[in-house]
Amino acid sequence: MRSNSSNNVIEIHGLTKRFGSFTAVDHVSLQIPQGQIFGFLGPNGAGKTTTMRMVLGLLPPSEGTAIVLGNDIRKQARTIRARLGYMSQKFTLYNDLTVEENLRFYGRSYGLRNNKLKSRLDYVLDIADLKGREHYTPTQLSGGWRQRLALGAAIIHEPDIIFLDEPTAGVDPLSRRAFWELLYTISSAGTTIFITTHYMDEAEHCEQLGFIYFGRLIATGSPTEIKQKHVPGNVVQFTPEYPVKTLQVLRTAQQQGELENTSNIDLYGAQIHVLTHNGDMIRDHITALLDQQEQPYTDMQVIPPSLEDAFLRLTAAQK
Amino acid sequence: MIQTHRLSRTFGKRLRRNQITAVDSLSLTIPQGELFGLVGPDGAGKTTTLRMLAGILKPTTGNATISDHDIVDEAETIKQSLGYMPQQFGLYQDLTVDENLNFICDVFNVVGAAREHRIHELLDFTNLHEFRQRRSKHLSGGMQKKLGLSAALVHKPNLLLLDEPTTGVDPVARREFWDILTELHASGSTIVVSTPYMDEAERCNRVGLMYEGKLMACDTPLKLKQLLPGVVYALRADDLLRAERILKTNASVLDVQPYGDILNIIVPDESHHRQLKEQLSQHDITIHSLRPTPPRLEEVFIYLVRQYRKDSNLQQEQFA
């Protein structure tokens, strides 16, 4: 039933949602082709989850349409649902049921039977590396395992699209790594992934990104397109001896207009990033300033901007 | 300030097979006024440790003192000047920001003019002023976290225990949160914070890496980075996935870690730079750039945990 005009699995036009006088989502339009990993970024409360729930048919939109797999979500919600998977922000598996009982319930809800159910169950247990932990209840599992279990539950019926709402929140780097490897295998099998996240390094792995701010879609495109459009030029990065002090020095300098055509100056862990149009020229300028202000530093270099720079730039621009 | 001696905690029935040791004989000393970061994979015992220090979870064996008060016998005295922020939002969803803060002030006996002044100060601090009358369930994730922090700061505690305060918060709000923390730290209070974000751990005086309930490493970020044997090269290329598989076959490469749009390659020393380039070009991977980059705790963390897993597997094999 795919709309053969384009192989878009999700087409959203002017989707809006108003809660009383507050507009949570303001005329968002998006196209997501089949098999793509789509990242949906934005600060808390920007309307990410609301948009997702509208596309899932959980929340009736105030305006606009959402065509998923060729069907309008308002009318054929139920037929679409059989081919969707959803992993919400809150862990919504049953804490008092064991891992196996949870997965069997999900499998059966999507109509899987006996040997099909068995094979899918083994597949999910395998990729989520929960073999041998079937009898644990989710409360006995650590954060990472619970995330993989929730993902497993969402893909047990081989959905065409899976929606993941901040799946890796609060998960340590290694488990995040494992989680994304899992996503790659799923995506390579042709499943479209619609994911929201706050980890900008994860956003880099997405093929298309949407950036929403106070309900309005302010940027879309591949990670490289977004970086080129919104963060032209590059970043001067160095490791200051006294990060907080040096940051203060640079920011006051910028306010006094000494560092023209530089935009965001932020801390990235132990390094400081200075966003500029022309990296080399600004780098010498900064080294001079730092020496003059006796702010010791190491590893001064010019690197291309990352998505985190883009995120900070876009939010700063909107304020 | 904090002194623990072989602190440990197990969950689950003694006899039943799935008894889990969450924290395994942890010995740790945190001096007054330090910003201490606690990192580690999930289930490493970070939350359990913080809960034991906050005196809301009894340790199974071992003990610990906070400014010389025992965490089990004198838990109540410790709590007088302790600020604790649990992982999930610990305040009341159906109460407004004001009502929540006033309630906490009552609990900590912050009264009269001091209360009004303190609340005002905190709302400035976290710029939550215009949300005073909003129910906390209508606050965004970042704002809820700031409210949680202010609740823990109402009585100006000299020890702050924060359990993953910035989880699920966007990068901008995270930075604002940490600016508050560094300011607090500058004013002298001791802060122990557990976090999954390695970039935040970088801003701590010392970082403790926990793994399966044990303290695997505990030192300043700088010293931890020295644990990395060799140099880190950042590779920017087209097909990073394929590059990763190729480099894994190279014996002299110690570890390969993808991060966003770059691939961090750990090699013993600079001499391997040329050899890496050749290997990649043999498999016709177009390299945009391959340059040494300062190691970050993220890479140290992944390297150490993988190392640890290899050793413990080795041990298991010996015993198995």
Added chain:
Amino acid sequence: MNQRHIYAIAKKEWLHIIRDPMTIFLLAIGPVLMLLLISYAMATDITDVPTVIYDQDQSDLSANLVTQLDASDVLNVTDHVNNTTGYEDQLEQRKARLVVIIEDGFSDQLTTTQGLESIATSAPRFSFVIDGTDPLSAETALETAVNISGQFVRNQLNTLVEQPQTETAMLPEQRQRLRQQLRAPVDIHTTNRFNPDLKAIWDLVPAMIAVALVLPGMSISTVIARERSQGTLETLVATPISKHAILMGKAFPYVLIALLNVVLMYIVARAVFGVPFRGNLLVYFALSGLYVLATLAIGLLFSILIKSIEAALWASMMFFLFPGMLLSGMFFPVDVFPFIVKLETLELPVVSGVLINRGMFLQGVSVKDLWWNILLLLIIAVEGFEIAGRLFKKRIA
């Protein structure tokens, strides 16, 4: 345990209750609503029991008896049948609950002289068939029917004997003695203390006040489990607030609401149902407060002992609702229960609640008469809070 802490927790708990329209409605107005509804519906005396007459005698005398039966407000003659299967069906279809059968020859025995003599050998007999499903109304209906018919026969005999024209072998003084003794042998004056005309409302309403106060007790039974499931308990436990302050603070709003209910229900009992109040008002409110504390103590104990909300709700349902209706003494007097069941009711505050309310409303008793129930409630309240305090740990695991 300073007051500020208790006040803080109480205020917070109050806000939770207020913020939740459904709960405030159920806690504040629920009990009064229950009192009104149940008292109005249940407190009527046994009246208009459908009765069917099988009159084999078909005389105006028997008709006269039937009208007398119908006249009583306990019975209400609905039908006449003329064969056994007739009244059998009526019984099965619940159209009739009592059948009065008047045998043939009933009137001859009571209107003619030879009839009179024949009584010496065999007196007129009635037979009744009663539907025993509800013993309470069956007994009352039966007693009324037997009394009226017995009295009717005696009066009829009296008039027969008095009439000069009934020639009988009996001598005049024999006739006189018979008339004398036809009257009841003994004249019994019954006076009913505290509830002269045995109004069921007076008996039920005070008891219902105690039973309705079960509601706040039940809603408090999940108060700790709720904080635990919302994750707010962890913050609370990490503060220096003492555990007793938490318990007291949490119980306080519920006590307040319950007392509000006591006042409301007192007004309804007096104004709407006109139940007399013969005790001392101040003592009554003090004792009601004690009763409320006892109920809440058990509710609080439930909320600490039972971790899952469903189990706590179910346990409080089993502990408060059913016993409240049947074991509280509202309908069935407790002192009649088997001894073991009486022991069981010891830990039910509702039993003492009913006794106190009835005692104060109807009997106008004072503290010295109720010392036993007060002692019981004191033990339950003190013991309840004390155990709750001990069991409630400022720990989360």
Added chain:
Amino acid sequence: MIYRILNIAWKDLLHLWHNRLLLILVIFGAATELLIVGWATGAPVDDLKMVVVDNDQTAISEGLIEHLRQTDTLKLNEDGVDVFDNHDNEADAVHDLFTGGNFIFNPDNIMLIEIPAGFGEQLKTGQQPAIELTLNGANSLASTTARRVAEEEIYKYGTVIMVQHTFSGTESTAPTEIQILTQLEQTQPDITVKYNEELDRAHYTAPSEAAFVLYIIAIMIAAFMLAREREYGTFEQLLVMPIRPIEIIIGKAIPALLVGYANFLLVLVEMNVVFDIPVRGSLVLLLALAAGYLFVELGRGFMVAMVSRTQNQALLIIMLVAFVDITFAGYAVPVESMPRIMQLLSNLFPIRHWMIILRGILQKDVGLDILWPQLLWLMGLGIIINGITLWFFRRSLTRQE
């Protein structure tokens, strides 16, 4: 369709299985409740404490006291008399006698009988002496029973004494008027009690409890299972799955049906064994109608769940609804004796019809030929209630806030 329904049912059963305390409470709670309640209400109203003040001190008055003592309903409280004596006025004495007792070791006195001086003389000569009977009205059931038994016994004793003394026994045969009197006294009306031979009160309360067990389990489980999903947020997950609302309802109804049934059977057996209330009518019909009734009540349970956001709220509503239902079901007091409008209103409550069906089949061995109106009512109410619930369910699904 069926597969998905069974799937949800199986999940809810697992929830119950994992929550052992709840499972035990649900299964055995009702049975123990019935045991205690049946036992307590079934007990005959007897050894009610009575105080007798004998101002006559004659053989006859002592005979009367002895006669009253024989009955097992009344129990003579000797030391009551001196309590009476050391009070100057009678009102205080009575007040003291009727209050101050405790229901465990010495319950209050129920009745005071004062035999006036000259009672014996007057009785012998048939001058109808008076007797003062004072009852403790605070305890209505006990006092009415005591009054009825006392009056009956006093009349009997009085007639026997009167007859003895008027008939000097010299004539060979008693004069006709004495024979008439004795005959009148001896002829007891023949009373046949149907459906509950010994008029045992437990035969009334036990079935009401059994009917109520089914009712309360249906509502509680339906409400909790659904309210719990809403509270924990797992409901949203269900909505995302290709499950129709009707399937969720039926799916959730099945565990309630099973548990309700298990409980009902347990209670039926218990009633039969412990309170020897036989199932006179056809068991199959009873079980079928029980299932029908359960389904109707489940509708209301879901309605309650949809209205309340948390489980605690669900409980409070159930409590209120239960109290209303108790009234209209004739749980403790029969509906016939309620005011007219109440009786009409009671038809709107499924439990009222279920109570009639249960009593009918249990005690009256009646079939559908008699009970068809109840069945009609149940079906009608069932369709309406479940209809509204489904509509409400669907509406709130789309408006899921």
